[in-house]
Amino acid sequence: MAEKDNLTDVLLETHHLMRCYHMVWYGKNFGGLDPRQGQGRILSALQKRRSISQRELGDILDIRPQSLGELLQKLEANGYITRHRSETDKRVLIIELTAKGEIFHLHKPDYNELFIDLNAREKATLKKCLEKISERLTELIEQETEDEFY
Numbered sequence: 001m002a003e004k005d006n007l008t009d010v011l012l013e014t015h016h017l018m019r020c021y022h023m024v025w026y027g028k029n030f031g032g033l034d035p036r037q038g039q040g041r042i043l044s045a046l047q048k049r050r051s052i053s054q055r056e057l058g059d060i061l062d063i064r065p066q067s068l069g070e071l072l073q074k075l076e077a078n079g080y081i082t083r084h085r086s087e088t089d090k091r092v093l094i095i096e097l098t099a100k101g102e103i104f105h106l107h108k109p110d111y112n113e114l115f116i117d118l119n120a121r122e123k124a125t126l127k128k129c130l131e132k133i134s135e136r137l138t139e140l141i142e143q144e145t146e147d148e149f150y
Helices: 002-030 038-048 054-061 065-077 099-106 111-115 120-149
Strands: 051-053 081-085 093-097
Touching (some): 054 065
């Protein structure tokens, strides 16, 4: 039982450290913008759709209009986006990425550095183990959420 607990502790600690590295890297390079939350999430959505109305963006990200407006103000002030009125409907605000906003998606942490001390065989073994863990987690999630869909 101790080994099982130890493996869990090691996996959770590794996950925590990877998240810390992720946040430190984005903090250092982009002032803390994280592509998975807040302003970074907006930039990630805009990367897929270069030009989009503010309302449509809010619907896609499920963000209230007032909250979205505040986030967009910050992004615009920092030069990541521009906002302008639609030519066809002046009530509609169009959001577009700037060159600085594009750069946000071009630079990512080099997670390959994590594996520099592993040889090819260790990398293959780790990959296989993580795939098994991912498969099991998927099964457990499906079991836990089965009742929610019926």
